[in-house]
Amino acid sequence: MLAISRLKTPTPRLFRPIHFSARLLKALEEPRINPVGIQYLPWNLQDKIFTSNTSKSRRQLSAKERGLIDISKRHLDDNGLLGKKTSIVEPITMDLPKLEGRSLDEHFYKLGMYSSEPYLGKSEQFAASSVPPRPQQAEWVLQSGWTKYEAGKAPVRVAYPDENDALVFDTEVLYKISDFPVLATACSATAWYGWVSPWLLGETENLRNLIPLGSKEEKIVIGHNIAYDRKRISEEYNIKPTKSMFIDTMSLHISVSGMCSRQRPDYQRIKKTKRELNKIDIEQIDEDIIQEVQMLETAESENPWIRFSSLNNLADVGLLHCGISHNKEVRDDFGTMTREEAREDFSRLMDYCARDVDTTFQVYKALLPQFLKVSPHPVTFAGLRHMSSMFLPINKSWENYIESSDRCYYSSLEEVYNSLVKLAETAVSLKDKPEEWQKDPWLKQLDWTIKPFKMIKGKKGEPPRLPKNLKLPGYPEWYKKLFPKAGAPMNLTVRSRVSSLLLRLQWEGHPLIWSDVHGFVFKVQPDEERAYLKKNFTKADMNTETNMALKDDTSGVYIKVPHKDGPAARCTNPMSKSYLSYFEKGLLTSEYEIAAKALQLNAQCSYWISNRERIHSQMPIWSDDADMGVPNNSPKDFGIILPSLIPMGTVTRRAVENTWLTASNAKKNRIGSELKAMIQAPPGYKFVGADVDSEELWIASVVGDSLFKMHGGTPLGWMTLEGTKSEGTDLHSKTAKILNISRNEAKIFNYGRIYGAGIKFATQLLKQFRPELSMDEATATANELYTATKGIKSKSVIFGDNKFWRAGTESIIFNRLEEMANQDLPRTPVLGVAITQALMAKNLGKSGFLTSRINWTIQSSGVDYLHLLVTSMQYLIDRYGIDARLMITVHDELRYMSSDADTYRTALALQISNIWTRAMFCEQLGISDLPYSCAFFSAVDIDHVLRKETDMDCVTPSNPTPIEFGESLDMKGLLNKCDTLTSKSSKQKRLTLSKIDYQARVPVLEDLDRIKQLQVLKYMEVQVCKSVKELKAIEWDIDWGVRSRGTQVLDHVEETTKKTTKKMTAPKSTEVKMVRKMKPAVTDARAKPRTPRVIPDRTHTDPVIRVVEPLPSQNKPASPGSKNTLAALMAPSTPPPSPRVAAEEVFTAQELQEIFMSTGA
Incomplete structure (x- = not known):
């Protein structure tokens, strides 16, 4: 009572700290639980976030809402989830900043405009302008640094392009010599510029010259794959961001006209x-x-989309959008020229570079208006700005890492190589003992042919001599092929086919045999064949064999060595890492210990083999190359790598980069796999970041839940929010149980399914995880998974001419995603970004690419999520004076570099940005509530290195020393460290966002939902019903008048048994005619179906039965029902026609019998 009285009466200022009342509310407020057990945000947070819908959350439920809840509960109960244990926690409160507007949509619109301007205005202005003609080839001045060219004026040397608005920019390098630029050109609305490296002119021998571009003015810098050119700008190598925004015309093209990976082969x-x-x-x-x-x-x-898309290079993009034919032959010269040759051909090379700039401007001019139309929300443009400014700090550990990884790699190679060479030399020593190698099942497969050679007659008095460059005379062919040329060392690795024979590999005691047709096989006795086939091995059809010795061998049966890609694939290298598990299980063995050791070393080197070239090609810049804003004692104490990132590199607008965005986590048995941990913060700074928990899975689930206007309304939504591994109620555990695989393996299935992958994908994947299954068993199990999850394909008047899914845990989600994908112009539900022209329905012809379109909806919405996050973070950083900067994003995770003093404030800003972003998704999908379990990041990491988890020691063969752990804080732990964004040491910035004009917009999916509102309960019921009988009952209750053909009331007859349960008195060939009278729309879900009555038909000579639908009551209007869509239900009603027989539609006897049986007639 004392606490309550304190809340109600004013207290002296001395006893009222800033969060005093909030902490009391925390103790008093009960958790908010929705009807299916999902905990929502407490009222004190709800009211601060959904400011325009607080009254809606507190009002009484309507009859329609109660009906949706009942359907949801039944659906959850059918899937064993209703009433299961949910996680209810004590709600917390926090000091949330006030929204910049009356709604989250207005808030984010203003944040997007704040982050976009003045760049958005300048970019539009520049796209509407023109550039001066480029200088003639002979006019380029050969002098180091920047030279400015203006029409009617003499060229003049400048420090950097003195432009405050916009610049189109391109660089060129002699890439066989160095990654550093030798030439660059740029143009603005008023002038052209050319840059020449002092190294090219011989003024210095230092190759490491970067290009100054100026950083004081807020300007846009445009280029095609601009990340390549940004890496060569000196001002970008500073821990403080510049005022330049980089716009990539490649990203603009991909967003507007890009093609998906499935379209690319057809296009090419x-x-x-x-x-x-x-x-x-x-x-x-x-x-x-x-x-x-x-x-x-x-x-x-058949593929009209081809006319609207192209590959991503500048030549193809310029041709598509501007009709420009761009000759790129000169580009090859940069890979062959020396410094002197480039200097002599300077004018031609500069002219080529300037042509690239000219083409890029024309592409930009054509694409920017289209991009802004496709991506109308300012948050998307702001996201493009932030995604183009990433950086990665390094120190001397970077070079140590490369040296150590190379050393371990070459040491492992040498050990294996020496062993293989020894085996080869031992084998070749038998060349003069054919009786021995002919008895060996491995060695006899080698080509022991020894070709004769002629001696060259010597000069007078000299003996005959061997021909020059003769390779290993007197040795067998298999041995000679190991040497590229005479005098070269032996080229023999574990990937060489001969190595498998030298190592005497065998499968369960059977020697491996090479077949040019089937790959590696092994021979078993005829009485063993059945046992192997029972274990789902594949018998090799030797009738197609080209090796006559194998083809004619009838003494046994040849079995294919299994392959992860299925029975049709050939095993060509049993020493690859995918066969390591077979060695460990004792199925694949060798007489030599070195075989297992070689396989382990090969697996150990696999990461470095795949990534070594990309890692070596990174372009680290050190503090002696540029002013980085960090004090250091030596040049290698601090450096920066700028990733070559395409901010919108796929049709779903995901960022693309081939090293950092694909880097795996450190593994104890993989050389060099500690790559990410080599990104290390300078002294006085930390990395602060988080992973969005189940981002795209949650987006898919909330799309389905939105139809119930309630989180957790669908089984997928419920499992995503409340499913747990311990209870076996999470999505991955459910899938693992159906497929009898591990939970981690189930994750791959689930994400593949959500992206639209079908049964073929599931079958192939299941065969990898459970190779003991036959193809039929794998297909049946995959079908069981898809029936339980996606459901059963059916038809209903509610869905018009389209089929739909029902009875599965994800049926509602997939129906919704397919509806969205089948729109004329699909848009993401939150930011309203439109699909590319290459995937628009009107441009697809026969190729629907539905899977790609569904995948686009989910992944592109995930990109929206990321753009909302980074835009919100930049606003909070600026508003509260937080010393932090975006460092890198990897799909659903992001990392900031923050000063030590501001790490906790940065972490809190991340949590606030996440709750705003999640809420924005909910609001735009029609749910003015947010589940407590996903409102906050499960943890925010504060670390001094880049890694997946702060408690990973990153120990690998190349890094034996553990890396000190970082700190990981959940929301409660973070609030104990920092409970407000304000700070005494930093000034808050006054942001005048109220001056930004905002016009409320219609939610993207509202038009899609409008037609369903009158029949929303039926719309949901048909999707959750389990049996055909249930579906028929619902169908009977829906107005007959909306049918285009009578048999649609029993579309499901095709799915039911064809077995006749009762014979009709009429002959088998008899047709039964049903005549239906149109009746009014049924709006009451409890209305009972009327039973048709059967009367003889005297108008036919053949035995026919006519079924007449009872006439509707004359005081009720009838629906016209001229279309097979719900639009008919919304049309103006008209009186029923006067004739008794309104229509006649033919049913078979069995169909009529099914009607009567299903309705109890």
Whole structure:
């Protein structure tokens, strides 16, 4: 009572700290639980976030909302989830900043405009302008540094381009010599600029010259794959961000006209055919060529999207959008020229570089307006700005890491190499003992042919001599092939086919045998064949064998060595890392210990083999190359790598980068796998970041939950929010149980399914995880998974002409995603970004690419999530004076570099940004509530190195010394460290966002939902019903008048048994006619179906039964029902027609019988 009285009466200022009342509320407020057990945010947070919908959250539920809840509960109960244990925790409170507007949509619009300006305005202005003609080839001045070229004026030397608004920029390098630039050109609305490296002119021998571009002015810098050019700008190598925004025309093209990976092969095939046909002279045309032209025309007509897309290089993009034919032949010269040759050909090379800039400007001019139309929300443009400014700090550990990894790699290679060489020398010593190698099942597979050679007659008095460059005379062919040329060392690795034979590999005691047709096989006795086939091994069909010795061998049966890609694939290298598990299980063995050791070393080197070249090609810049804003004692104490990141590199607008965005986590048995941990903060700084928990899975689930207007309304939504591994109620555990695989393996299935992958994908993957299954068993198990999750394909008037899924845990989600994907112009539900032209329905022809379109909806929404996060973070950083900067994002995770003093404030800003972003998704999908379990990051990491988890020691063969752990804080732990963004040591910035004009917009999916509102309960019921009988009952209750053909009331008859349960008195060939009278729309879900009555039909000579639908009550209007859509239900009602027989539709006897049985007639 004392606490309550304190809340109600004013207290002296001395006893009222800033969060005093909030802490009392924490003790008094009960958790908010929705009807299916999902905990929501407490009221004190709810009211601060959903400011425009607080009254809606507190009001009484409508009858429709109660009906949706009942359907949801039944659906959850059918899937064993209703009433299961949920996690209810004591709600916390925090000091949330006030929204910049009356709604989250207004808030984020203003944040997006704040982050976008003045760059958005300048970019639009520049796209509407023109640039001066580029200088003539002979006009370029050969002098180091920048030179400015203005029409009517003499060229003048400048420190950097003195432009305050916009610049198109391109660099060139002699890439065989160095990664550093030798030439660059740029243009603005008023002038052209050229830059020449002092090294190219011989003024210095230092190759490491960067280009100054100026950083004091807020300007946009435009380029095609601009990240490549940004790496060569000196001002970008500073821990404080510059005022330049980089706009990548490649990203603009991909967002507007990019193609998905499934379209690329068709595009390349058709374009290649077109190029080849264009080369043919008229005189060469014959019937075959005419037929090929016709096939090409057919392919183009079936794939109209090809006219709206292209590959991503500047030449193809320029041709598509501007009709510019750009000759890129000069580019090859940069890979062959010396410094002197480049200097002599300076004018031509500069002209080529300037042409690239000119083309890039024309592409930008054409694409920017389209991009802003496709991506209308300012948060997307702001996201493009932030995603283009990433950096990675390093120190001397970087070079130590490369040296150590190389040393371990070469040491392992040498050990294996020496062993293999020894085995080869032992084997070749038998060349003169054929009786021995012919008895050896491995060695006899080698080519022991020894080719004769002629001696060259010597000069007078000299003996005959061997021909020059003769390779190993007197040695067998298999041995000679190990040497590239005479005098070269032996080229023998574990990946060499001969190594498997030298190592005497065997499968369960059977020697491995090489077949050119089937890959590695092994021979078993005929009486063993059945046992192997029962274990799902594949018998090799030796009738197709080209090796006659194997083909004619009838003494046994040849079995294929299993492959992870299925029975059709060939095993060509049993020493690859995918076979390591077979060694460990004792299935694949060798007489030599070195075999297992070689396989382990090969697996140990696999990461470095795959990534070594990309890691070596990184371009680290050290503190003696540029002013980095960090004090250091030696040049290698601090450095920066700028990742070559394409901010929107796929059709789903995900960022693409081939090293850092694909780097794996450190593994104890993988050389060099500690790569990410070599990104290390300078003294006085830390990395602060978090992973968005189940980001894309949650997005998919909330899309489904939104139809119930309640979180956790679908089984997928419930499992995503409240499912636990211990209870076996999470999505991955459920899938693992169905497939009898591990939970980690189930994750791969689940994400593949959410992205639209089908049964074929699941079957192939299941065979990898459970190779003992036959193909039929794997297919049946995959079908069981898809029936339990995606459901059963059905038809209903509620869905018009489209089929839909029902009865699965994810049926509602997939129906919703397919509806979204099948729109004329799909858009992401939150920021309203439109799909690319190459995936628009009107441009697809016969190829629907539905899987790609569904995948686009989910992944592109994940990109929206990231853009909302980084835009919100930048706003909070600026507003509260937090010393932090975005460092890198990897799909659903992001990392900031923050000063030690501001690490906890940065962490709190991340949590606030996440709660705002999640809430924005909910609001735009029509749910004005946010689940407590996903409102906050499960943990925010504060670390001095980049790694997945702060408690990973990152010990690997190349890094035996553990790395000191970082700190990981959940929300409560963070609030104990820091409970407000304000700080005495930093000033808050006054941001005048109230001056930004905002116009409320209609939620993206509202138009999609409008037609369903009158029948929303039926719409949901048909998706959750388990049986055909249930579906028929619901169908019967829906107005007959919306049917385009009577048999649609029993579309599901095709799915039920064809077994006749009761014979009709009429002959088998008898047709039964049903005549239906149109009746009014049924709006009451409890209305009972009417039973048709059967009367004889006297108008036919054949035995026919006519079924007449009872007439509707005359005081009720009838629906016109002219269309097979719900639009018919919304049309103006008209009186029923006067004739008794309104329509006749033919049913089979069995169909009529099914009608009567299902309705109890």
